[in-house]
Amino acid sequence: NFMLTQPHSVSESPGKTVTISCTRSSGSMASNYVQWYKQRPGSAPTTVIFEDTRRPSGVPDRFSGSIDSSSNSASLTISGLKTEDEADYYCQSYDSSNHWVFGGGTKLTVL
């Protein structure tokens, strides 16, 4: 099976842009869709990106997703950072047996 590796934490100032990476340990990242979930303390996760690049309705276009085959990774980019973006972010994909695989999560601090 494979693992998804995320940085433990990232921080950036309001108004700036931050990118969170999610690297797949084996197999092609492009072979299964990647989702990104946002989780604020004490709350359930919510989807900010699905199907690699798509945003659910209600998620601002400041959030974008991408896949980089050369580094076998997915990325979540948040531009125009706001304090309300401060949260934990998890990437998620599937293995060949339709099982979910989560990244370890990245704590985003907007300072």
Next chain:
Amino acid sequence: QVQLQESGPGLVKPSQTLSLSCSVSGGSISREGYYWTWIRQHPGKGLEWIGNIHYSGSTYYSPSLKSRITISVDTSKNQFSLKLSSVTAADTAVYYCAREEYPIGADYWGQGTLVTVSS
């Protein structure tokens, strides 16, 4: 708007079976194209996928938990359930149910319920 709500005991004794239900409202659990999923989060840790079920009864389970879990569905009640046997303190976690549209992950989540394993 689909809503999911977990229910069940908040305290379970070691070696016993943890039983949770997830009630679905605002949509039919029998709607084609969806799986109904359990995910847990240990205190202060990341998300862990437990398994899921299709309304037909087809299931997928996490290999690490497969020997101890059973996920079932009751279409008449529009709910699905999780049973985790032989629990230990390591099973203390917030348990979430979610609706999954394979292969694009979850779109609706329950609020989560904390289950503590302790004597």
